[in-house]
Amino acid sequence: MTKSPLSRFRTGLYVLAGVFLVGVLVYRLWGWSFVESVYMVALIFSTVGLKEVRQLTPAQMMFTTVLIVVGVSTALYIMGGLVQMLAEGEINRALGLRRVTREIERLGDHVILCGFGRMGEALARELHRAKTPFVVIENDPERIAEATDLGYLAVSDDATEEEALLSVGVMRAKTLVTTLPGDADNVFITLTAHNLNPEVRIIARGELRSTEKKLIQAGADQVVLPAMTAAQRMATMITRPSAVELIEVVSGRQLSEIELDELLIPAHSPLVGVTVRESEPRTRHGLMIIAVRTPAGRLEFNPGGDTMFQTGSTVTVMGSREDIDRFRKDYEL
Numbered sequence: 001m002t003k004s005p006l007s008r009f010r011t012g013l014y015v016l017a018g019v020f021l022v023g024v025l026v027y028r029l030w031g032w033s034f035v036e037s038v039y040m041v042a043l044i045f046s047t048v049g050l051k052e053v054r055q056l057t058p059a060q061m062m063f064t065t066v067l068i069v070v071g072v073s074t075a076l077y078i079m080g081g082l083v084q085m086l087a088e089g090e091i092n093r094a095l096g097l098r099r100v101t102r103e104i105e106r107l108g109d110h111v112i113l114c115g116f117g118r119m120g121e122a123l124a125r126e127l128h129r130a131k132t133p134f135v136v137i138e139n140d141p142e143r144i145a146e147a148t149d150l151g152y153l154a155v156s157d158d159a160t161e162e163e164a165l166l167s168v169g170v171m172r173a174k175t176l177v178t179t180l181p182g183d184a185d186n187v188f189i190t191l192t193a194h195n196l197n198p199e200v201r202i203i204a205r206g207e208l209r210s211t212e213k214k215l216i217q218a219g220a221d222q223v224v225l226p227a228m229t230a231a232q233r234m235a236t237m238i239t240r241p242s243a244v245e246l247i248e249v250v251s252g253r254q255l256s257e258i259e260l261d262e263l264l265i266p267a268h269s270p271l272v273g274v275t276v277r278e279s280e281p282r283t284r285h286g287l288m289i290i291a292v293r294t295p296a297g298r299l300e301f302n303p304g305g306d307t308m309f310q311t312g313s314t315v316t317v318m319g320s321r322e323d324i325d326r327f328r329k330d331y332e333l
Contacts, residue, residue, distance in 0.1 A: 012078035019074060020045065023067050030060065040064075045071040103153055104169055107133055112168050114159040114178040114189055116143040119205065119226065123177060124152055135168045160188050165196060175201045183211040187218050194219025260290065260316060261324050263333045267311045271331040277305030285327040287319035 020041055027037035036053045043053075044067050056064060111127060111134035113120055120136070124147065127134045136147045136154040147154035157164035159178065170176065170193055178189045186204050193202055204220040206212050212223045265271055271279060281287040292303045295312035309315065315333075317324060327333070 008081035009078060012074055012081055016045075016071070016074045016078065019067070019070050023071075026063060041067070041071075044068050045075065100153055100155065101167075104135055104155070104167070107135065107153075107169050108172045109174040110134055110169065110172070112137065112165070112170060112173050112176040112193075114138075114176065115180040116140070116147050116154070117179060117181060119179040121146075123179065124150070128152065137164060137168050160185055160192065162192055162196065165189075165193055170200060171197050173197070173200050175203065177203045179205045181207070183207050183214075187211070187214050190215055190220045191218040258318065259321055259324065260318050263315045263317060263324075263328060265309055265311060265313045265315065265331075265333060269309075269311075269332045271309045271315075271333070272311050274309055275305060276303050276307045276309075279309070279331075281317065281327065285319070285330070286323045287317045287327055289315060290318050291316040 023041040023044070024034070024037040027040055028034065032040070032054065040053050044064060111132060113124055113127070113134055113136045116124065116136050116138040120138070124134065124136060128151075134153070136144075136152050137157055137159045138144050138147065138154065139156060139158045141156060144154050144156045155164070155168055157167065159165065159180070165176075176189075176193045178186045178193075180186050180189070183206055186206065190202050190204050193200060198219075201222075202220045203222045203224065204215045204218075206215055206223050206225050207227065209225065209228065212225060215223045276289055276292075281289050289303055291299055291301045292307055292309070293299045293314040293316075295310060300307060317327065319327075
């Protein structure tokens, strides 16, 4: 198998270091000092042609000749790899990979997006728009290039492998979404991720209705069946067109300034102990409180005015981004 230019460059450096060490050790065995041995080998590798440290015996001359041939050949091998890397842009790719690795290491409570097909790309676009930190893992180089060009954190690897999931921070992630077209791959990724981190929330795609049960058994918290969802949406378009129009408004398809957002209430927030009526979301901030999820996990849709906000509650609001940001700032959310 042909080595990549980067592998060739690394191999050459290892060989050169090994030959240098052997040369120093041999000269030391002949009674030369450490400084003399290092200086002699450095002269040989540099080919500058300075005078030898000592008068050489015939055996030393033969060894020095071999050292010259091996050292110069290895140096040429390294130079060839370096030139090839420059020509193919591999140095930039290596530096880019190091940058991506460093950025992933800094992530926490992020989303791991397995697969960058049509569904994965659409999901990445929405996550990017919502400023939610995420990393893409995909084994197709062309799709990885597309994700990188869009400014996303992307890793070229096989998401079904345990090491690949660890490399994108599955132990620190908040959510993992697998959108691969093959049900078997999605089941395997779900099982692997759940075994590595039972706390990570897993949202999985399934093509067949029978796969839904398997994904849940493997550890998925939620399963999305695109074909079923599309069919239900089409039916709703026929039977309840006004409801579909409202959903499109809420999702931003028609009015991009209207958004849904979830806000977690910390202990220091002035909203703690305040009722929905007292917070006056409509009059003061132009928002609608859609739902409140209590710390115990109970979800209350369209909460009444007497509903009290608690530490750890999650509030789902609807309104413009500016109004949501103002609400967040006023209540330190």
